[in-house]
Amino acid sequence: MKVNKTSALIAVAAIALAAILPMFISNNYHLNLMIQVLINIIIVVGLNFITGLTGQMNLGTAGIFSMGAYTSSLLATRLGINPWICLIAAVGMGFLIGMGLGYPSLRVSGVYLALTTIGFSEIVRILMTNLTGLTGGALGVTGIPPFSILGHKFQTNKEIYYLYLVIAIILIFNAYRIVNSKWGRAFLAVKDNPDAVEAGGINIASIKILAFTLAAVYATVAGSLYAHYVGFINPSAYNLEYSINYVVMLVIGGIGSVPGNVLGAILVTLVPELLRFMENYYWLVFSIITLLFVIFLPNGMVSLFKGKKREEKAGKGAQANGR
Amino acid sequence: MADNREGKSILTLNHVTKRFSGLVAVNDLSLDMKERTIHALIGPNGAGKSTAINMITGLLPLTEGEIYHEDTKISGMNAHQIARTSCSRTFQNLKLYRSMTVKENLMMGNMTDRKQGFVPFLFDIKNANKEEKLMNEKADQILEFMGLKDLAGEYPANMPYGKQKLTELARSLMSDPRLLFLDEPAAGLNPSERVEFVNIMLKVFDSGIDIFLIEHNMDVIMNISNYITVINFGAKIAESTPEEIQQDPVVIKAYLGDRYKQNMARGASNA
Numbered sequence: 001m002k003v004n005k006t007s008a009l010i011a012v013a014a015i016a017l018a019a020i021l022p023m024f025i026s027n028n029y030h031l032n033l034m035i036q037v038l039i040n041i042i043i044v045v046g047l048n049f050i051t052g053l054t055g056q057m058n059l060g061t062a063g064i065f066s067m068g069a070y071t072s073s074l075l076a077t078r079l080g081i082n083p084w085i086c087l088i089a090a091v092g093m094g095f096l097i098g099m100g101l102g103y104p105s106l107r108v109s110g111v112y113l114a115l116t117t118i119g120f121s122e123i124v125r126i127l128m129t130n131l132t133g134l135t136g137g138a139l140g141v142t143g144i145p146p147f148s149i150l151g152h153k154f155q156t157n158k159e160i161y162y163l164y165l166v167i168a169i170i171l172i173f174n175a176y177r178i179v180n181s182k183w184g185r186a187f188l189a190v191k192d193n194p195d196a197v198e199a200g201g202i203n204i205a206s207i208k209i210l211a212f213t214l215a216a217v218y219a220t221v222a223g224s225l226y227a228h229y230v231g232f233i234n235p236s237a238y239n240l241e242y243s244i245n246y247v248v249m250l251v252i253g254g255i256g257s258v259p260g261n262v263l264g265a266i267l268v269t270l271v272p273e274l275l276r277f278m279e280n281y282y283w284l285v286f287s288i289i290t291l292l293f294v295i296f297l298p299n300g301m302v303s304l305f306k307g308k309k310r311e312e313k314a315g316k317g318a319q320a321n322g323r
Numbered sequence: 324m325a326d327n328r329e330g331k332s333i334l335t336l337n338h339v340t341k342r343f344s345g346l347v348a349v350n351d352l353s354l355d356m357k358e359r360t361i362h363a364l365i366g367p368n369g370a371g372k373s374t375a376i377n378m379i380t381g382l383l384p385l386t387e388g389e390i391y392h393e394d395t396k397i398s399g400m401n402a403h404q405i406a407r408t409s410c411s412r413t414f415q416n417l418k419l420y421r422s423m424t425v426k427e428n429l430m431m432g433n434m435t436d437r438k439q440g441f442v443p444f445l446f447d448i449k450n451a452n453k454e455e456k457l458m459n460e461k462a463d464q465i466l467e468f469m470g471l472k473d474l475a476g477e478y479p480a481n482m483p484y485g486k487q488k489l490t491e492l493a494r495s496l497m498s499d500p501r502l503l504f505l506d507e508p509a510a511g512l513n514p515s516e517r518v519e520f521v522n523i524m525l526k527v528f529d530s531g532i533d534i535f536l537i538e539h540n541m542d543v544i545m546n547i548s549n550y551i552t553v554i555n556f557g558a559k560i561a562e563s564t565p566e567e568i569q570q571d572p573v574v575i576k577a578y579l580g581d582r583y584k585q586n587m588a589r590g591a592s593n594a
Contacts, residue, residue: 174445181455182434183441189420189431196418199380201406201435201498210441256422 010259018165022158031157033273035229038161038168039222041265044249045175045258046218051247052255053184054211055191056105057114061219061246062238063121064097066128068220069227070135073144076228083147087224094220098213105212106205118240128235140234144227160229167225171218176258178214187211188256252293254300263301328550330357332393333502333533334379339388339398341374341557348374350557352388356550361524361534363548367578371557372537373415376506379535380412381405392502407435411500413491415507415537419479425490426475429462432497461497469493469523485516489523496527503527505536509543521547541583545569553578 025031043061051058071093072086081089104116128135135141147154147163154160178184186207189197197204227233245268253264271289275282297303334356341349349371356362364372377383379390381402390398397405406412411432420428444451466472469489479487488508495503508524509517521543528534528547538544544551544565551568553561555577561568568574569587 177448177451178444181444181451182430182458183444185420185423185427185431186434188422192420192422193418195382195402196414196420196494197431198382198402199406199412199414199418200432200494201403202431203401203403 007259014262015169019162022161028157031161033270035157035161035164037266037269038164039226039229040246040249040269041262042168042171042222042225043219043246044253044261044265045172046215046222047246047250048175048215048256048258048261049178049187049218050211050215052250052261053179053187053191054208056109056208056211057111057247058101058117058212058215059114059240059243059247060101060117060121062240062242063117063124064094064101064216064219065223065226065242066233066235066238067093067097067124068223069233070128070141070223071220072224073141073227073233074135076145077141077143083145083228086228087147087221090220090224091217094217095213097220098216099209101216102209102212105208118243121238121240121243125235125238128238135235138234138236140232141227142232144231144233146228146231164225164229167221171221172258172262175218175261179256179258183210248290252290252297252300254302257300257302260300260302267301328357330359332356332391333358334362334535335391336375336379337389337391339375339378339390340386341371341378341383342386347557349378349554352554352557352559354552354559354562356533356535358533360549361528361536361547363544363551364535364537364554365539365544365551365578366554370554372554373506374557375554376412376504376535376537379405380410380504403435406498409499409501410504411495411498411502412504413488413495413506413508415510417479417487417491419487419491419494421479424476424478425471425482425493426459426462426466428479428490429465429494429497430458432494433458433461433499435498465493465496468496468526483516485512485519488512488516488520492520492523492527496532500532503532503534505534505538507537507539509538509540517543541579 022031022034025034043065047058047061050056068090072083072090075081075086075089076083101117101120105113108116129138131137145153146160154163186197186202189200189202190204190207190211194204197207249264249268250261251264252268253262254260272282272286275285278285293300332355334354336352336354339349339352340347352371352375354364364375366372374383378385379397381397381400381404385398388398389396392405392408392410395408397408397410400408420431423431439447439450439454463472463475466475469492471486471489471493474482474486474490479490482490488511492505492508505524509520512520517540524534525547536548548565551561551563551565552559553568553571553574560577561571561574563571569579569583575581575583
């Protein structure tokens with residue numbers, strides 16, 4: 001893995017900033033937002049593997065996320081299992097979903113795959129709403145216990161923020177390693193030219209399933225973290241709009257780049273909050289901002305920092321390979 | 324057309340047929356490629372050359388017949404499995420990874436050589452870095468060999484066509500193949516690029532890699548190949564050395580044309 005000094009410095013500075021920021025924030029609502037940002041970062045960094053690098057449109061994030069949240073919270077509330085073990089169970093659920101969604105992606109692609117993942121997500125939401133006996137139906141699950149280490153419960157927002165920050169850093173670090181290794185290149189290669197990948201001796205099926213599994217595991221982990229943070233969940237929020245929101249984060253931040261994903265998750269979580277004073281119009285304004293981003297920065301925020309070469313490549317590449 | 328060649332067969336096609344519903348693209352093609360040869364497959368447009376090479380490398384399933392790489396039966400295998408029997412190929416229409424640099428393109432070429440799986444990759448950072456370093460070094464060697472070192476950080480779309488072709492060839496060499504398939508390597512190259520490409524192909528052959536190629540350019544074919552199979556309408560019409568193929572009336576009628584014969588005669592009388 002190539003890590004140049006500048007990016008290492010930026011990473012250290014970002015972590016330091018994330019670590020000292022809560023000391024200046026006493027407002028609970030703002031801390032709540034920051035925890036939400038961390039959870040969203042994890043989801044987007046995961047989504048990057050499948051939609052960003054491998055180019056398979058996944059609009060089932062809501063379903064995957066809620067499966068993680070429900071797995072974790074039901075085990076914790078119904079069986080009284082330690083939240084950490086619930087988190088591991090959520091990882092297991094992520095594996096199963098990744099395999100399950102990965103297989104259709106070997107046969108269908110493009111719009112059809114997007115529809116398949118939407119279908120999956122809707123099935124999950126409807127089951128969560130209607131299996132009242134198991135999931136509590138529309139009322140959801142309440143009283144989900146927080147994480148604890150050696151008997152210390154993480155209850156205040158500040159404590160939870162630091163715990164989740166550590167988890168997020170571990171996950172981001174690993175995502176960065178994967179993206180900048182042979183695995184990341186293989187994901188990108190599947191998007192660029194599947195025939196060449198096969199001719200290179202690489203099994204596309206296993207690469208696609210790996211990408212789906214990674215995305216699913218990141219999302220279920222995020223779901224579990226979310227459930228144990230807010231303490232209650234219900235299925236109503238996890239609709240298509242929720243899934244699309246993460247694709248928006250991915251596109252605005254920068255497809256394929258882990259720092260871009262982080263940036264996108266931060267912006268798309270926080271900017272709507274800043275626009276809230278516009279009341280009825282805030283979602284309209286935010287949608288226009290999104291549109292402008294897509295038109296003028298097709299490679300995302302991160303392309304602003306990447307210098308000339310990247311732009312040149314994007315322009316010429318698009319022309320030369322227009323098909 | 325008596326086959327009096329000696330040596331071990333590296334690639335054998337036994338009565339291979341490919342039908343696309345009604346259309347017979349390749350019809351009962353048998354072929355025997357010996358070790359240490361550059362074997363060319365030629366024929367008019369639509370003769371089924373690309374279909375043949377796509378069947379051999381596993382991108383298309385066979386309708387009938389069998390294909391062997393040395394003693395391994397490769398018909399029926401998936402493309403990636405065939406590639407792992409140390410076969411490698413390039414494509415008629417370049418298939419480079421456009422969002423990666425030249426060097427990254429190359430480093431995709433031998434991903435399977437390096438055995439570390441995904442879970443070990445996550446936990447054994449030291450070995451993962453070592454592996455990445457080895458891939459890097461290998462890519463540097465090949466770039467040096469191909470004379471592409473200056474372009475290592477360039478994106479394919481920013482390079483001339485000839486360099487893109489060389490990049491694809493370089494990528495196919497990354498896995499240390501023993502048998503290399505080239506689908507129209509000289510197509511679209513200008514004369515000076517063609518000379519450069521032929522020289523590199525010969526250099527690759529000298530390094531111990533056998534080459535099976537499809538080509539339209541007669542200069543290239545007659546200069547570098549040791550043995551030629553000619554097909555027309557999916558069926559084999561001739562098979563011999565370049566010298567004999569040029570004289571073969573069937574081949575001249577179906578493919579080379581009378582003009583070619585006249586040019587040859589003129590060339591001979593001038594010489």
